[in-house]
Amino acid sequence: MKSYLYSIILFLLLLSCGQKKEEVQNLQVGVSKAVINPPMSAFIAGDKQNRKFTGILDSLYVKTAVFYDGNESFALVTVDCIGLLYQDLLKIREKIGTMDLGIPFSSENIVISSTHTHSGPDVVGLWGEDFTQSGVDSVYMDFLVKIAAEQILTAASKLENTAVRYASTEYGHDWVANICEEEIDRSVTILQFLNDKGQNILSLTNFACHPTYLDAVYNEVSADYVAGFYQEMEKQLGGEHLYLQGAIGGWIQPIDKGISYEEVLQRGSGLANAAISALKEGESLKSNYLSFRSKKINLPVENEAWRQLAAGGIIQRTITEVVETEVVWFSIGEANFASHPGETAPIYGLHTKAMMPEGPQFVLGLGQDALGYIVKPDYFEDQTLPHAPYLTSMSLGKNTGPYLMQVLKALAEEHH
Template sequence: MKKGLHLIVFFFATTVLAAQHNDSGHLLAGAAEAIINPPAGTYLAGYDQNRKSTGVHDNLFVKAVVVANRQNALALVTIDCIGLPYPVVQQIRDAVELKLPANVFNAGHIIISSTHTHSGPDVIGIWGQDMLHTGTDSSYMQFLINTATAVIVKAWKRKRAVVAKYADSAFGEGWVENVSDSLEIDRSVGVVQFTTPGGKNIATLTNFACHPTFLGRENTLVSADFPSGFYKQMNAKLGGINLYMQGAIGGWVQPEKVARTFEEAEQKGKALAAVVSSALKRSKMLEGNEVSFSSSRFEMPVNNKALKQMADTGIIRRDISEGTPTEVAWFSIGSAVFATHPGETSPLYSFATKKLMKNKGPKFVLGLGQDELGYILKPDFFDPGTKLHAAPYLTSMSPGKKAGAAMMQVLADLAEKNDGR
């Protein structure tokens, strides 16, 4: 490289870092990932009971990005599974705190979202041999907790000064549909990228809403579904660690009019990666370098007798009562604002959550964030005589009619506390 070009690159890098510098110091980020494939014979989640894995088609991952400045830090994690229950999130936090004491990193600032693949292990319990036996395997769950802990710690240790950019696009027209309510869907794609000052990709966060259900109930091979193709293409194009962050998929936001094959899943995942790569070519600088985190632990109203019974008998390994502990998080990285939903939420709640966000930068809603409490549906699904498709099934897998309003009230309180930022 010629001397003049060296100077231009140096000037650009230092200018960008200065633009993202204030009393909080430079924005830092580190990322890591690990494979979390279960052994053959593991009960698979998402469709019918007694569906056991017979091998691995493509790898499942836990991926983490730690973002920090001099004043604060958080860890954003995504896991290829049906949905990690809140008690397991707490176990991971406890395990991280043993590795990174509270005076080093606040483990309460760990956010965990699940991709919701239906070709991964049963981490909840309801897809075992039958409705009398749990489908979760204690040894695998401990492996998952240990691996997620190690990945978060590794990401923490890899922190370095970064440049943060964001981009947006849309995807899924013609094949991603809200089967229950076709007029209510969010096909937006949100992206945040962290690079070295020289432009090398450290990590990307991509937020998009679609059930990973290309692979149907007949499949018995472990797979991340379409996120697998997304991971492969993003890795090939950008390098670094690339996270798929699920959006609001309640009310059956899923692929329709597609082939139910591995090839189709991979093709659509790669197509999403192409959209992201193209959007990043016109990316904008993420303003500021603030890192903030707020969360609220609250009791979700649960009026589903079947869920309570499965918890009472140990099929679901958590306490479920009329007030079930869960959590939502509200956090920001620079001018980007994020919120979590503790289950599969109707797109209505995604739009409502984004409306609470008063930032001028990108807005992200992470479905299955911090918990998987089933379908958190708009009240119309529970009305007698409703014509919304599959309402009887969806409501049978929901905490109840009051869940959405309860979640939104907590999010509104957090938004007010943070001035919507």
Template sequence: MKIGYAQNTITPSLDKPVYLAGFGNNRRATAVHDDLYARALAIQTEQITLVLVALDLIGFFRPDVYEVIEKVNRPDAQIVIASTHTHHGPDTMGLWGPDQKTRGVDEEYMRGVKQKIADVILASLSTLEPTSVKWASVRVPGLIKNARTPEIMDDELTLLQFTTADGRPLTTMMNYPCHPEVLWDMNPNITSDYVHYLREEAEKRTGAPCIFFAGALGGMMTPDVKDHSFEEAEFMGKKLAGEGVKALRAVDSDPLSVNSQTADGERQTMDGNAVGGQWSAVSITKKVISAKLTNILYKLAFRRKLLPDVRDKNGCIATEVNLIKIGGLWLAAVPGELLPKLGLQLKAWMKEAGAQVAGVIGLANDELGYILPLEDFKYPWNPFKPGKHYEETNSIGKDITPKVMGALRELIR
């Protein structure tokens, strides 16, 4: 196995208005607290070339993803592009302009971002070097809450690390199910929120770059903080990074908890609990799905030309799910913000099918909003005053849930 890594800043210039996405309209950025990034991790075996890309953006629609893939022009490479879902970056979707009737996307910025993402993917593919891999997971309680259904909680940090033959870290991946919104709607600074501090701390502790992916962060899964400050974001990010690095180091120090990779790459199984491990099989399988859009607010956004209308003649939107396997770590990549009940179900299915550690990558190769359990989906009679059913007004509709879960169930089996 070989890996390559590259990153580039995608922070917008403040020479013209930048409308921050994720809360209300007319949130104009006044400063840059920390840079936003496109980060790419390329993984290559004799059978496959896979590139996982993380963007510090609110979301990236599927047509934009495939425009980038076309620019890359590497038919041999399987590419997944996911957004961290920061609520303090530029509007890349269209809903957060100066008012509710004006699109907030800077098309010139978008053109530049797409080229930068393509460039960073190609750069990651040009820096491939031999590696070993290990994975782990650890619960990190006390940092987040489920604001919609408090009794359903997923606080698992999913981890992957690539190392040299002598154990020196090359790249670390962290995956956690929480909105990057420690800072709140009054924040005028561009920032990747707690993700910035997580990556910075992980890189300080390992001496290697860190790439972060959002998990099943619907619900919504939000930071449980006393105040919406950079100090709280720093505490959360550093706590997650510290627990993650400690869990990865435990894979090396506890032989009863791992599967180890021999020098020739053969899997060697040891007894013990499966909290982490090492071997090198990599695969990705994709299933294209189509789901009907019924949300009247999205239909209104289409009429106002805030969002690109990609419905077919039947009112359906084509999207995709992916199942990624890297050794004993399995990742379900979903095209939106999965609620934690569904995320936990996917993890259970993957573990039943043979995964040692399982995770969910949200907002992967698309962003279709919230994906809710059918039994919990109740569209409010007045979507402008949704009350406890806000998530339904930011979902394409009920049809997306069985399509996503059914397709992934087939791939996992």
């Protein structure tokens, strides 16, 4: 009889252990967002200097998703701005380092991607009254850093089990072009996270196009076509939706500028409809495990203008012969993500995806940093190429792209 009871107890213990192991393997996600509209006294980023906001067309957001698989965890943050710089990411990490997220979490495991709207505040410094004054509002930046950290904390408090579906399609053939008349990546890649009831918690959508319809046309706050994307995704799917900007350098632009604000929103809702339609034929991820790798790097600064902007306090950052930044490579199951610290030419986005195994592929332009255009070396060697004088004037130098690819290749090999 004792032997029989011991057998039952042993069986129950083994069953319990098996259940705990299964629970650890469940992927959890939590989401949060907050409005980050700037004051009307803020300078507008994009186009000419010395422009200030006169109103709000639609709100800007910081949106956060925290992922946890029982072992690994990280946070993915999107910001509706022209491009958050690396030093602001470091400030967010510093705040998170003082917080208890309730799960094992390293503040190093924070990824930030900017949507690059040209109808948001100057968070870089280039669009003040003139080139002798920074356009950054330090009070607003303190607010933005604080809000971003708080949203990570809130998202971590809302973790729930999730199943993940993915899909891909193409979009924008009639309104998006590489005006340098070179490669273009029209892919739309989507991950959708569903709760136990099959309801949408979160979606991540990766697409590449400058949000510049409203640039120099309106002086109101707006996420540009991304606002229409947000609105349509929320309307049809519920839950939260992060827009992950792709490789837009060299130079991916809307080609039908001059349309009305309502039509701009329709461009974004069309992107949402393409993503939702693709998800109807989507597949489930085979794995829920998370993996995260990052590498701090020093990019060579060949363009003297960057050093002068830093020396003059226009860009409040240390820039010498090199500038410190960071690249990340992470995965959610078989979905792979890699960051580019600026506006990379599509060729570098395509090369990055070629390093990834089969499965959903995401390239996060303006990820972790916003170091201008990262274009082919050809543009430095041949200034007769389309838009070469402007693109190279806003670039660190001709070696940035090749060096970035070397770093990403090493991270990809380490990751896999």
